[in-house]
Amino acid sequence: MISWPKSLVTEIARRRCILFLGAGVAASSRNAQGERPKExxxxxxxxxxxxxxxxxxxxxxxxxxxxxxxxxxxxxxxxxxxxxxxxxxxxxxNDAAFEPSELHKIVFNLDSRLVITTNFDKIYEKQCLSKSMKGYKVIPYYSDSLADEIRSDTRLIIKAHGSIDEVKGMIFTKAQYHHAKERYGSFYSILKALLLTNTCIFIGCGMDDPDVLLILEEVRIAANSDRPHYALFREGSHTEFVKKDLASAYNVRCLEYGPGHDNLIEDLKELEQQIDGMRALG
Incomplete structure (x- = not known):
């Protein structure tokens, strides 16, 4: 099982940790026929x-x-x-038949104020908007109100690559990456500031997004490496060389679960219990 660092548990309990959701989270969903979204x-x-x-x-x-x-x-x-x-x-x-998975539900229960995702689908939003009594706002990277919302108490889902709701705003192709960097530079400045001032856990991310890696590299140069970010990987999915590079170049520590997906669910449930206990103690 993952041995969750106490400092990380504390950061999540205090809602100072950002959860960064990748395609692996969306892929955990199923529809009534048992089918999963396309990888x-x-x-x-x-x-x-x-x-x-x-x-x-x-x-x-x-x-x-x-x-x-x-x-x-x-x-x-x-x-x-x-x-x-x-x-x-x-x-x-944009298939409404896909329902939030156990993984989506645990992420929701961790109750981070800021969740960033590169996923275009709306599966996690469905979980939040249907179950939360606190209210969530979904903000795309191109929103003029993003900075003001971050400074508020509102729980946010930040769509770093846009959403299927606005196909023209989706960052998907190589040209769209370049266009977004040129036109919405303020978003990447905000993202860098968030990663400088908060711990981040990458869940279901391959850690190959060029924008994210560039920002992590800049943050690594500017910040003290004693407080790393974390990425959850299935055991054996990445070589020791890759894990070493993530740590040295991007200050991302790998936490491995395994051998199967169910082990990640068990580990995250244990994390949830630790966080609930810490929050109960104030």
Whole structure:
């Protein structure tokens, strides 16, 4: 089991810890038929079929096999019929049949004031907006009110890559990454400030988002490494070299669970109990 650092438990109990949710959290959801949302590569393989030129489609699949995922999706975006591409986005990320999983519920119970997610779907929002008596606001990266909301007492879900509600605002392709950095630089300044002043736990994240890694690197240079951020990884999913690099370059300490997904649920339930006990003591 994960041995949760006492300092981390304290930070979460005091609501000074940011929970950062990645695609692995969305993938834990199921619909009534037991189906899960498409994983990243599964979505890309389906998207590649929208490229009608067979030679170009083959090149896109080659990019996917080489793990050049952003470039592959940029190629699909450039070559596919726009209406077909948008339909695929809606089918993949706007399916109300997917229900919050046990993982979504535990994240909700940890009751962090700030949750950041790169997911386009609305599954975690469904959990919060249906169960919370305290009220949540969902704020995309391009919102002019983001800074004011962060300074308030409101519980926030910050959509770092946008939402399926506004397809044109989704950060998905390589060009969209560059456009967002140029036009919404204030968001990345805010994100850097949050990571400088708060501990962050990355849940269900592959730790390969270029924007997040760049900000973590800048924070690592500016801040004391005695207070790391944390990433939850399944046992054996990352090599020792990767874990060492995350620690030295980005000040991210890896906490491993395993061997299966159920072990993460058990570990997080133990964390929830520790936090509830600490909050009960004030």
């Amino acid at each position: 990243w590569k599964e979505f890309l393989k389906e998207a590649a079929e929208l490229v009608l030129d067979k030679n170009k489609q083959k090149e896109v699949n080659s990019l996917i096999d080489q793990n050049k995922l952003l470039l592959a999706l940029q190629a699909v975006y450039d070559e596919a019929e726009p209406s077909d591409y948008q339909n695929l986005l809606n089918v993949s990320f």
